[in-house]
Amino acid sequence: MSTEMAIHAIEDERKRLARDIHDGPAQLLTNLTMRLEVVKEMAKRDPLTVLPEIQKVQELMRGSVSELRRMIYDLRPVDIAEKGLSGALLEYADRCNYLLRIPVVVAVDATCDVLAAPYAVAVFRVVQECITNSLRHARAQRVDVSVTVAEGVLRAVVRDDGSGFPYGDTSQHKGFGLLGIEERARLIGGEVRVQSKMGQGTEVELTMRIATYGAE
Numbered sequence: 001m002s003t004e005m006a007i008h009a010i011e012d013e014r015k016r017l018a019r020d021i022h023d024g025p026a027q028l029l030t031n032l033t034m035r036l037e038v039v040k041e042m043a044k045r046d047p048l049t050v051l052p053e054i055q056k057v058q059e060l061m062r063g064s065v066s067e068l069r070r071m072i073y074d075l076r077p078v079d080i081a082e083k084g085l086s087g088a089l090l091e092y093a094d095r096c097n098y099l100l101r102i103p104v105v106v107a108v109d110a111t112c113d114v115l116a117a118p119y120a121v122a123v124f125r126v127v128q129e130c131i132t133n134s135l136r137h138a139r140a141q142r143v144d145v146s147v148t149v150a151e152g153v154l155r156a157v158v159r160d161d162g163s164g165f166p167y168g169d170t171s172q173h174k175g176f177g178l179l180g181i182e183e184r185a186r187l188i189g190g191e192v193r194v195q196s197k198m199g200q201g202t203e204v205e206l207t208m209r210i211a212t213y214g215a216e
């Protein structure tokens with residue numbers, strides 16, 4: 001990666017982070033402050049009506065705490081050297097299951113662990129973004145991830161059973177996520193294919209030719 005590209009990537013990541021904090025936790029805290037203002041007024045007039053409102057506030061707070069935990073978790077560097085791609089993906093899925101209680105089911109070939117670290121990190125980040133999109137936008141009930149190697153080609157597929165979206169429609173907003181996936185795939189000499197239909201879920205597939213030992 002050239003220095004210029006690296007600087008752009010860092011700046012993009014900072015923009016994305018600023019937007020996520022603004023749209024997520026910052027907005028939720030503003031909402032909570034307003035809701036508490038209402039609770040205060042209710043307490044003055046009729047203390048008995050306050051309890052359900054406090055419960056709602058508590059639920060909102062719980063939601064924002066798990067959202068924040070997930071953001072922090074996503075930001076941590078991924079320890080591919082220690083866990084391998086398979087270990088890192090399984091751990092990530094466990095974490096999503098625990099925090100969001102939506103099954104993220106990972107099937108990953110241990111052969112994937114032969115991938116050199118920079119490639120493995122790129123595959124991990126692509127899968128991570130797809131899972132995040134499925135959980136954030138699709139209202140999915142389940143997300144399936146598979147990573148396989150066959151005939152020197154690594155194939156990572158993330159499929160959800162959620163809302164789907166009009167991918168490829170140029171009027172559709174493309175955030176940093178999908179652009180980032182395409183960019184990462186390009187950098188590692190891979191390709192991304194997105195298939196999505198309204199009401200029928202989304203499937204993202206990353207394919208990449210990898211060096212195999214002994215063969216060819």
Ligand SMILES: Nc1ncnc2c1ncn2[C@@H]1O[C@H](COP(=O)(O)OP(=O)(O)OP(=O)(O)O)[C@@H](O)[C@H]1O
Pocket residue numbers: 016133134137138160162163164165173174175176177178179202
């Ligand atoms: N799995 C999915 N199911 C439904 N809609 C999706 C899915 N993935 C992406 N989208 C739609 O495509 C849009 C663009 O996705 P993208 O990841 O590029 O941006 P984002 O998730 O909105 O923001 P960012 O990834 O930059 O935090 C989303 O806002 C959403 O409308």
Ligand SMILES: [Mg+2]
Pocket residue numbers: 129132133175176177178
């Ligand atoms: Mg996204």
